[in-house]
Each structure stands twice: as C-alpha cells, then as structure tokens.
Amino acid sequence: MSFRDGYLFLYNTVQFIGWSLIFWKIVIGLLTGITLNHVYSVVGCQVEFFQTLALLEIVHSYTGLVRSPTVTTAIQVLSRLFILWPITHCVVEAQSSLGTFLYITAWSISEIVRYSFYALNILAVTPKFLIWLRQLIRFFQFHLFASITACSFRYTLFIGLYPLGVAGELLAVFAAMGPIGRRKLFTLEMPNMFNMSFNFYYSLFFIIPLYIPLLGSVDHLKPSASALEQISAVQKLLNRISFGLADFYILEIDRTLSDNSEMVLVKSWKDVRNRTLIKGTSGVALAFGVNAHLRNMYDVHIAWDGIRVELPAIVSPPHKQMMFKSIGRYRYFGNVCTFSYSFAWWNWSRWEYFIDWMALNGINLPLAHVGNEVVWKSVFQDFGLTDEEIDQHFAGPGFLAWIFPTANLLSAKCWIFNSTYSCLKFVHPSDPLFLQIGKAYMQKLENYFGLFHAYSADPFNEMVPNTFDVMFLRNVSFAIYNVMLSVDPKSVWVLQSWMFLSSERWLENENAKHFLTAVPTGSILVVDLYAEEYPLYEKFSGFYNQPFIWCMLHNFGGVQGLYGNLARINQKLADVSTVSNISMVGTGLSMEGIDQNYVVYQMALDRFWSPNNQKVDLAAWYTYIYIWIVQYCIQRYGRLETDVISACKLLLNNVYCAEHIFFHCKLNSVIDEDTRNWLKNRFLSNDHHNIGILTLRPKFGMKEQGVGITKSIYTAWGAFLQSSRTCQESEIYINDLVELTKHALMLTGAKLYEQLQASYIRKYGQEFLENAAAVERVLSDLEWISKTHSRSMLSKWIEIARANGKTAAQSDQLEENLRMQVTIWGPQGEIVDYARKQWAALFSEYYLPRWRLFFAHLYADILQLETFNQTLLNSRLFHEIELPFALQKIPNIDQPTGNTVVVSKILYNRYRIIK
Structure with missing residues (x-):
C-alpha cells in the first residue's frame, strides 16, 4: 500500500469510527431515557471534532490527494460547519431543538456509509450492500449552498436522509434566530473602525431560501470557453470561409439577451468602416448570426455536401436589424450510427469543415463519439486485458466474464448477430465492478477530453432489458448516473429515447417512469430521436419532467434517394411548441447518415430559429415554404434560375410533401391531378427502408417505397436540365443533377x-424477358450516370477509406469494413442492404448480378423447369454474389468518366417516353 493510500485509509477509518461512536451514543442514550432535546449534550463535542476534522478533505481535494472538485468539497464542508458552530454551538436554544437531533442523526448515518465505503474501497473489498448505500446517499450529499453552486439538483424527497437532514438544519436555524436577534450575535453596528455594519440575524433570511430544492435544470451546460476565446474562434471560422471576412464584423457576446434560449442580433455598427455588429448569447449564436447575414445579403450557401461563397470586396451590413431566437437553449446533432455511416473515414480537414458547418447552423450540443475507443482501450488495459483481448472486444465478443469470474454478470439480449458479434455481458448495477469500471472510464475520459458535463449512455438501445422488475430498472438508471457523478458532480446524462421503442413493456406499469425518475429531475436529458414521426414525449408524459430535445431522424442507414416530409416536420415542431407542462429545452437532427436530401435538413435547421419572433404555424406554412424554397435555390445554385426554381417547387410538392397536409392547402395550381390522386391513395411515411427496390435483394412482391409521381419527377428533371447552360460549372448543381437522375431512373425501374x-404471374415468357432486359438496362444506366461524379462512385469512397490505413493489411480491413457496411452489413448477411448506396460499381457488380440471377430463377419457373424458391435464391445470392463482393478488393481506383449533363440529357430523352 502506498503512503497516499495508507494515509487515506487511516483518515477514513478514523472518521468511520468517530461517526459510528456518535450514532451508537445516540441510540444508547435514547434507549436509556435521554430525551431528544438533550442529544447534543451527549454527542456535541464529538460531532464538533469529527466534522471540523473534515476540513482536511478540502486540503485533500486541493492537493490532488483525492479526485473531487475543490469548490464543491469546500461548500459541503463549510456549509455543515456553518450549521454546527455559529448556529448550534453558540446558541443554547438551538442545541435543545428537535432539529439538532434530526440533522446529527442524518449526518452520522450518511458518514458511516461514506467513510466505510472509502476505506474499504482502498482495500478493494467493498461489500455490495455498501456500494448500493453509497450510490443512494450520493444523490443527497449536496445540500444548502452546494445545491446552487455545485449541482443545481432538484432533490427527490422519497429517501429519508435528505428530508431528515434538511428539516433538522432548518429547524435548528429557526430555533437560533430569535436569540441571535435579541443578543445581536455576530452583528457589527455603527460606528466602528471598519465603517461598515453587518446584521447576522437578517442575513439568515437570505440563507434559509437556499434550502428549498431547486427545479431540475440543465442550464449549466454552457460553453466552457471565455467570451474572448469564443469570439476568437468565430473570427478564425470567418477567415476560413473567406480570408479577411472577420474584418467586416464586430462580435459581442451578451448572455443577458435571453434566459432560456439562444438569441442573436445582426445590425449595422455605423462606424467609419460600416461594419456589421453581431451580438449573441454565445459563440455559436454569433456564428449562426454571421451565416444568416451572409445567406440573406449575399446568397452564400455552406452545406455538408458543398459550398458556394461569392462575396464582394466589401461586405456591408443588413439594411435593417435582424433578430433570431432559438427554440429552446440547445441544438443537438448526431446519432450513434452517423459515426459509422458517414464519419468513419474523415480526416481533420473534413472534420474542421463540418464543425464550422455545425457552428454556422447554430448547433451547440453535438454528439462527440470520436476517439471513444481510445478511452475504453486505456480502461481495459488498466484492468489487465491484453491488446489481443481488447481487439476482440472491439469486434464484438463479450469478455468481462473471462477477467472477473466472480462478478455478477447478466447476458444482454442479442442484437441481430450471434454471440460472436453481439450478446455482450452486462455488469449488474449492484455489483461493485459496475462503479469501478464506470468510474475508471469517466476518469480516463476526463484525462483525454476534460469535463464537459454532458455524457451519452444508452443501456438498452435496440435491446429489451432482461427484466422489467421495478428495482432492476431503477438500479440501472441510478447506477449509470452515479458513475457520472463519481467524477463530475455537474453531470447530465444524455439518453436517446430510442430504447423505449424496443418493447411495449416500457408503457406497462409505468416502467419508463420508474427508469427516468430514479434520478433527480434535470439529471437526464432525453433525446426524442424520431419526434417528427413518433414523438415519444406524447406517450411518456413529457418524459416525466426530465428535460428533452425534439429531434428529426429522417434517414436510416445513410440510404440515398429523394424523400422528406417538410410539412410534417414543421407541423410537429409547431405542435410541441404549444404543449404546456413539458420541459423541452431544444431541438436537433438525429439522422443515421448525412450526404442526402440536404434541403430537408436546412429547412429544419432554419425552423429551429425564429426570425424576428415569426411563428410558422399551419396557416403560415405555405407562404413561408414557397418563399423559403426560392431563397434556398438562389443560395444553392447562385442565381435566380426560373427552371431550377420550377424544378424545386415540383419536387417540393412530390418527394418532399405528405398527403394529410396537402389536402388542407390551396395548391391546385401547382399540384397536378396525377399527384393529387396518388397522394389520396398513399400515405408517405418516413419508413424508407424500401426506397429504391432496385438496390434491394430481389424477391417477388416488393413494393417501391420511394416517393414521387414519375410524371412529375420527369418534369422536374427536364426543368433542372434546362438550367445546365448556366449552372453546370457548379459542383453542387452537378451533384444534385446526378441524384435527381438516379431518383427518376429508380422510379422507372x-x-x-x-x-x-x-408477366411472370401470367407466365408470358417473352414479355417477361423483355421486361427483365428493360430492368437490366435501367441498372446499367444508373451505373453510367453514377460514374460521371466521384461522390457517386464506390471506388472513390474505398480510396478515402483505405487512406486511413497505415499498412496494407489495415487498408484491406478498412475496405472490407466499407464493403460490408453498404452490402450485407455482417458476415452472415444479418441485415442485408440496410445501409445500401446508389454508387457506381454497386450497380454493375452487385445489384445487376443479383437481379439477373433472380430473373433466371423466375424464368425457369415460367418454363416449368423448376419451382421458384426464394430461400434457395437467397442462399445463392449470398454465397455467389453478395459475400464475394463484400470480401473482394479493388486493385485500381476508377476515376469519373463522362460529362454528367450530357449523360443525364441522353437518359432523360431515353426514358421520358416510357415514364
């Protein structure tokens, strides 16, 4: 045992013995007839000694002897000494009050548990029941000033010690107030040498309200950087957009502009240089204000799929002041899946651009899972795992049972895969190992990244708990949050609501309520992940007063194709904004993959902020969206192109609309009859797993879920092509033309x-062959248009992935990762095509061979050579096409071939006749 451990063991043992003696004397005294009013006379001296001895804990924290915040520790210790010395020791009336008995009893019980836990933890022999008691008390050890300065917790009062202690301390203060006022204790009156006065009696009136439990809040999740540092970061961002751009702006941070949201003002500074003043509540708000100014004044467009910045020599301020206020304080971004579907191969330059994009769009609470494996690897190494074992874990197999054979482990429910890649072991929350591993992780996280107070944890994501026993659910929640508290007293647990979709049993017996309310209100920040379609705040009573963020998911697996639901997104946002008695604190984007349908996300991001307090309800939506789409087209493509705008409006009324909204609007002039009839017969859900059936494993009876009327899509395609003469130099335009062309061909296919x-059902062999040939032709043409643009080529993405490898073997593994993900997903084809892409090489070498084999099986059935068997076909598809494609390597990286505009025009003229 080291000197440090030996000293701490001795200190904690002494405190444990001291407080145990105090509690023992209270119990014996009460049993032998001592009244409650005389308890202080029996144990007062010991309480004063051992509580004053706790001043050493401030020294322990300050010197780094223990890992606890110095300020928090000081507040805890000094607030107790305040009650003990000036209130109780110095006022006889307080000593005989019931309150003194109550708080001494509460203190002694909590300290017996706390100090025994610390002492035995040093010896690594902590009993399970002590772990549980320590977790329980952890929530209630912050009182008086600590509740405001350190934690901002809203204490739940169902556990006895907290109300016992607080009630006792308040009663003791009340008992002391009269004597303090009469005797003028600790009061300084004028005149005196200091020329100042102080009245201790009146100061107590300000202290007493601090005992009232605070309402739950996540308001302390604020920028850790100073105002000057934030302004400097925004200035650097502006100069990355255009060198010298920061010189045209005056940036100011004023946190008093708004209490419960972000706000930014954009107006003329009216100085000699005629600069623009941007005043906002944070650096991110300033970045959003700059972006709003550049978009409105100069039609700048900065998107995740392209950038268009054309600025004059002098950037002038707006003609009139602009004001933007966010819906709630936070704008969340990300999904655990996004880090694999979209971010997996990014280098720093790509990340820097994307971080800039997030700031420019007002995102201030992004999910940050980058580098998480490094933290876990360091933790596992400290627990004695070898590099080989750690590498195996990151591939999926459970490993804890091999290292801790006596730990209480539960088998988590399997997710898609077998036990080789899923079914991990879950340490029971009551087991000491749970806190031990969790705290080690939090400490490592702090070492690598610092403390930022918001921590993501999803214990049952797409898995059903082993049991819905109330105590189990509460213990899991309790234990997870306690792990966070063990290192960061200001922790907020960020929890995806997705887990509540895994089983209807969350709705039974208030199971979700038991899970969410096991920790104080404000301790969990729920991300309502799919709120534009399935808002769970409605089903779970606003998450039982826990704050939540309304999020738009929209995309699964990074699947491509044109689709969205702009009207519904707006309506759902309007709905949640009018609901009372809920604690929505922000909005966000939670798509599984980016690089698709940017218009949907830009509209949502813009709706997250209210310009000049503008309310966009159902009545105002149709005016708003048509003005907005025109502005969007001008910004994205750089000029007022009538044909492009016409195409965008057609797409708005097709692929970016929903039936139940459009029956209430007055758009007869722009919705053709085919579209109206189609909308009546089909509800456009956001379940887009069947978008683009040509990219799905072939089977009989599939129904295309891709949205849009082919006639209208072709009309939009033609109008979009009309603008190629003036827009074809724009990379963004070319990218959008490729996507529109592919979508039209997908619908035709x-x-x-x-x-x-x-023709198969009718057994018309020749007609079947003609249709099969036509489908194959569409797939070949999809390959053709995709090969004209690098972003739509598998080889380009493979090149990016392989560049991250330091050795040939690593590059091969990364390529296999990419190929697996966009095809069969797992080694046994666990969720085939879930993350499929519309890329060159996939069309010609993966999708087309699958369809040819499918046609061969169907045609053999028509000829009565064999009976069609889907199971047999699936087996052949997997072993002959899918798995070999996923495992192969490309020796050479293809480059784009052909002119996108020329190829698109040829295909338009070829297919518009048969649309």
Missing part, C-alpha cells in the same frame, strides 16, 4: 419491376 411481376 420500379414500374418495370411491377410489369415484370405481372
């Missing part, structure tokens, strides 16, 4: 597939 099914 889906129609041909339906005709093919009909």
Whole structure:
C-alpha cells in the first residue's frame, strides 16, 4: 500500500469510527431515557471534532490527494460547519431543538456509509450492500449552498436522509434566530473602525431560501470557453470561409439577451468602416448570426455536401436589424450510427469543415463519439486485458466474464448477430465492478477530453432489458448516473429515447417512469430521436419532467434517394411548441447518415430559429415554404434560375410533401391531378427502408417505397436540365443533377419491376424477358450516370477509406469494413442492404448480378423447369454474389468518366417516353 493510500485509509477509518461512536451514543442514550432535546449534550463535542476534522478533505481535494472538485468539497464542508458552530454551538436554544437531533442523526448515518465505503474501497473489498448505500446517499450529499453552486439538483424527497437532514438544519436555524436577534450575535453596528455594519440575524433570511430544492435544470451546460476565446474562434471560422471576412464584423457576446434560449442580433455598427455588429448569447449564436447575414445579403450557401461563397470586396451590413431566437437553449446533432455511416473515414480537414458547418447552423450540443475507443482501450488495459483481448472486444465478443469470474454478470439480449458479434455481458448495477469500471472510464475520459458535463449512455438501445422488475430498472438508471457523478458532480446524462421503442413493456406499469425518475429531475436529458414521426414525449408524459430535445431522424442507414416530409416536420415542431407542462429545452437532427436530401435538413435547421419572433404555424406554412424554397435555390445554385426554381417547387410538392397536409392547402395550381390522386391513395411515411427496390435483394412482391409521381419527377428533371447552360460549372448543381437522375431512373425501374411481376404471374415468357432486359438496362444506366461524379462512385469512397490505413493489411480491413457496411452489413448477411448506396460499381457488380440471377430463377419457373424458391435464391445470392463482393478488393481506383449533363440529357430523352 502506498503512503497516499495508507494515509487515506487511516483518515477514513478514523472518521468511520468517530461517526459510528456518535450514532451508537445516540441510540444508547435514547434507549436509556435521554430525551431528544438533550442529544447534543451527549454527542456535541464529538460531532464538533469529527466534522471540523473534515476540513482536511478540502486540503485533500486541493492537493490532488483525492479526485473531487475543490469548490464543491469546500461548500459541503463549510456549509455543515456553518450549521454546527455559529448556529448550534453558540446558541443554547438551538442545541435543545428537535432539529439538532434530526440533522446529527442524518449526518452520522450518511458518514458511516461514506467513510466505510472509502476505506474499504482502498482495500478493494467493498461489500455490495455498501456500494448500493453509497450510490443512494450520493444523490443527497449536496445540500444548502452546494445545491446552487455545485449541482443545481432538484432533490427527490422519497429517501429519508435528505428530508431528515434538511428539516433538522432548518429547524435548528429557526430555533437560533430569535436569540441571535435579541443578543445581536455576530452583528457589527455603527460606528466602528471598519465603517461598515453587518446584521447576522437578517442575513439568515437570505440563507434559509437556499434550502428549498431547486427545479431540475440543465442550464449549466454552457460553453466552457471565455467570451474572448469564443469570439476568437468565430473570427478564425470567418477567415476560413473567406480570408479577411472577420474584418467586416464586430462580435459581442451578451448572455443577458435571453434566459432560456439562444438569441442573436445582426445590425449595422455605423462606424467609419460600416461594419456589421453581431451580438449573441454565445459563440455559436454569433456564428449562426454571421451565416444568416451572409445567406440573406449575399446568397452564400455552406452545406455538408458543398459550398458556394461569392462575396464582394466589401461586405456591408443588413439594411435593417435582424433578430433570431432559438427554440429552446440547445441544438443537438448526431446519432450513434452517423459515426459509422458517414464519419468513419474523415480526416481533420473534413472534420474542421463540418464543425464550422455545425457552428454556422447554430448547433451547440453535438454528439462527440470520436476517439471513444481510445478511452475504453486505456480502461481495459488498466484492468489487465491484453491488446489481443481488447481487439476482440472491439469486434464484438463479450469478455468481462473471462477477467472477473466472480462478478455478477447478466447476458444482454442479442442484437441481430450471434454471440460472436453481439450478446455482450452486462455488469449488474449492484455489483461493485459496475462503479469501478464506470468510474475508471469517466476518469480516463476526463484525462483525454476534460469535463464537459454532458455524457451519452444508452443501456438498452435496440435491446429489451432482461427484466422489467421495478428495482432492476431503477438500479440501472441510478447506477449509470452515479458513475457520472463519481467524477463530475455537474453531470447530465444524455439518453436517446430510442430504447423505449424496443418493447411495449416500457408503457406497462409505468416502467419508463420508474427508469427516468430514479434520478433527480434535470439529471437526464432525453433525446426524442424520431419526434417528427413518433414523438415519444406524447406517450411518456413529457418524459416525466426530465428535460428533452425534439429531434428529426429522417434517414436510416445513410440510404440515398429523394424523400422528406417538410410539412410534417414543421407541423410537429409547431405542435410541441404549444404543449404546456413539458420541459423541452431544444431541438436537433438525429439522422443515421448525412450526404442526402440536404434541403430537408436546412429547412429544419432554419425552423429551429425564429426570425424576428415569426411563428410558422399551419396557416403560415405555405407562404413561408414557397418563399423559403426560392431563397434556398438562389443560395444553392447562385442565381435566380426560373427552371431550377420550377424544378424545386415540383419536387417540393412530390418527394418532399405528405398527403394529410396537402389536402388542407390551396395548391391546385401547382399540384397536378396525377399527384393529387396518388397522394389520396398513399400515405408517405418516413419508413424508407424500401426506397429504391432496385438496390434491394430481389424477391417477388416488393413494393417501391420511394416517393414521387414519375410524371412529375420527369418534369422536374427536364426543368433542372434546362438550367445546365448556366449552372453546370457548379459542383453542387452537378451533384444534385446526378441524384435527381438516379431518383427518376429508380422510379422507372420500379414500374418495370411491377410489369415484370405481372408477366411472370401470367407466365408470358417473352414479355417477361423483355421486361427483365428493360430492368437490366435501367441498372446499367444508373451505373453510367453514377460514374460521371466521384461522390457517386464506390471506388472513390474505398480510396478515402483505405487512406486511413497505415499498412496494407489495415487498408484491406478498412475496405472490407466499407464493403460490408453498404452490402450485407455482417458476415452472415444479418441485415442485408440496410445501409445500401446508389454508387457506381454497386450497380454493375452487385445489384445487376443479383437481379439477373433472380430473373433466371423466375424464368425457369415460367418454363416449368423448376419451382421458384426464394430461400434457395437467397442462399445463392449470398454465397455467389453478395459475400464475394463484400470480401473482394479493388486493385485500381476508377476515376469519373463522362460529362454528367450530357449523360443525364441522353437518359432523360431515353426514358421520358416510357415514364
């Protein structure tokens, strides 16, 4: 045992013995007839000694002897000494009050548990029941000033010690106030040498309200950087957009502009240089204000899929003041899946651009999982795991049982895969190992990244708990949050609501309520992940007063294709904004993959901020969205192109709309009859797993879920092509043209597939072959248009992935990772095509061979050579096409070939006749 451990063991043992003696004397005294009013006379001296001895804990914290915040520790110790010495020791009336008995009893019980826990923890022999008691008391050890300065907790009062202690301390103060006022204790009156006065009696009136439990809040999640540091970061961001751009702005941070949201003002500074003043509540608000100014004045467009900045020599201020206020304080961004589907291969330059993009769009609470494996690896190494074992874990197999055979482990429910890649072991929350590993992780996290107070943890994401026993659910929640508190007293647990979709049993017996309320209100920040479609705050009573963030998910697996639901997104935002008695504190984007349908996300981001307190309800939506889409097109493509705007409006009324909204609008002039009939017969849900059936494993009876009427899509395609003369130099335009072309061909292919099914049912062999050939032609043409643009080429993404490898073997593994993800996903084809992409090489070498094999099986059935068997087909598809493709390597990286505009025009003229 080291000197440090030996000293701390001795200190904690002495305190444990002291407080145990105090509690023992109270119990014996009460049993032998001592009244409650005389308890202080029996144990007062010992309480004063051992509580004053706790001043050493401030020294322990300040010197780094223990890992605890110095300020928090000082507040805890000094607030007790305040009650003990000036209130109780110096006022006889307080000594005989019931309150003194209550708080001494509460203190002694909590300290017996606390100090025994610390002492035995040093010896690594902490009993399970002591772990549980320590976790219980942890929530209630912050009182008086600590509740405001350190934690801002709202204490739940169902556990006895907290109300016992607080009630006792308040009663003792009340008992002392009269004598203090009469005797003028600790009061300084004028005149005196200091020329100042102080009245201790009146000061107590300000102290007493501090005992009232605070309402739950996550308001302390604020920028850790100073105002000057934030302004400097925004200035650097501006100069990355355009060198010298920061010189045209005066940036100011004023946190008093708004209490419960972010706000930014943009107006003329009216100085000699005619600069623009941006005043906001934070650095991120300033960045949003600059972006709003550049978009409105100069049609600048900075998106995740491209940038268009054309600025004059002098950037002038707006003609009139602009004001923007956010819906809630936070704008969340990310999904645990996004880090694999979209971010996996990024280098720093790509990350820097994206971080800039987030700031410019007002995002201030992004999910940050980058580098998490490094933290866990360091933790596992400290627990004695070898590098080989750690590498195996990151591939999926459970490992804790091998290292801690006596730990209480539960088998988590399997997720898609077998036990080789799933079914991990879950340490029971009551086991000492739970806190031990969790605290080690939090400490490592602090070492690498510092403390930022918001921590993501999803214990049952897409898994059903082993049991819905109330105590189990409460213990899991309790234990997870206690792990966070063990290192960061200001912790906020960020929890995805997705876990509550895993089982209907969360709705039974208030199971979700038991889980969410096991910790104080304000301790959990729920991310309502799919609120634009399935807002769970409605089903779970606003998450039982825990604050939450309304999020738009929209995309699964990074699947491509044009789709969205702009009207519904707006309506759901309007709905939640009008609901009372809920604690929504922000909005966010939670898509599984980016690089698709940017218009949907830009609209949502803009709706997260209210310009000049503008309310966009259902009545105002149709005016708003048509003005907005025109501005969006001008910003994205750089000029007022009538044909482009016409195309965007057609897409708005097709792929970016929903039936139940459009029956209430007055758009007869822009919605054609085919579209109206189609909308009546089909509800456009956001379940887009069947978008682009040509990219799905072929089977009989599929239904295309891609949205849009083929006729209207072709009209939009034609209008978009009309602008190619003036827009074809724009990379963004070319990218959008490729996506629109592919979407139109996908819809055409889906129609041909339906005709093919009909010919198969009728057993018309020749007609079947003609339709099959037509589908194959569409797939070949999808390959053709995709090869004209690098972003739509598998080889380009493979090149980016392989560049992250330091050795040939690593590069091969990264390529296999990418190929697996966009095809069969797992080694046994666990969720085939979930993250499929519309890329060159996938069309020609993966999708087309699958369809040819499918056609061969169907045609053999038509000829009565064999009976069609989907199971047999699936087996052949997997072993002959899918798995070999996922495991192969590309020796050479292809480069784009052909002119996108030329190829798109050829395809438009070819297919518009058969649309």
